[in-house]
């Protein structure tokens with residue numbers, strides 16, 4: 719993947735978690751509204767860097783991740799992705815290190831700057847949900863950010879909202895997985 723200009727790849731995280739939506743009512747006149755996500759981030763930097771870029775092995779990695787394969791769950795857990803109480807997408811890489819931050823703990827307080835639909839061949843979630851879009855998020859300038867500038871969410875599997883709220887609870891969660899490429 720081409721790094722954003724002037725930046726270097728710091729880590730590749732494999733995210734496993736849920737995309738969350740809210741439903742005002744449980745009938746088809748109501749549409750799910752995206753309210754955030756929660757995912758555990760595993761350090762897949764060495765694993766993914768070792769795969770040939772030309773193969774679809776990377777995609778298969780996230781497809782397997784969505785079914786929580788044993789091999790992938792053995793990757794070190796090194797961070798968490800969540801939306802803070804103000805709704806800001808946040809990436810807490812508590813297990814990450816950097817020459818500038820040798821004691822560890824990198825953080826990205828982010829804002830979304832780019833969206834493109836996942837490819838038609840993207841994996842569905844275990845619940846049949848289509849793959850969420852690929853995204854670009856950048857540092858929002860918060861003092862909480864530490865050592866990271868940008869992240870790409872790619873190779874997504876599952877996570878999309880149901881078409882309507884028919885038959886849904888007030889909080890709808892959809893399992894998803896994705897690769898998060900962190901640059902700094």
Ligand SMILES: *[C@@H]1O[C@H](CO)[C@@H](O)[C@H](O)[C@H]1NC(C)=O
Pocket residue numbers: 736737738753754755756801891
């Ligand atoms: C998303 O759902 C998870 C349960 O999977 C929950 O723990 C988390 O607090 C929710 N986050 C948001 C922002 O809705």
Ligand SMILES: *[C@@H]1O[C@H](CO)[C@@H](O)[C@H](O)[C@H]1NC(C)=O
Pocket residue numbers: 802803804805806827858860861862
């Ligand atoms: C959420 O993150 C933003 C940006 O980093 C920060 O300004 C805000 O205080 C945070 N909100 C909470 C409730 O922590």
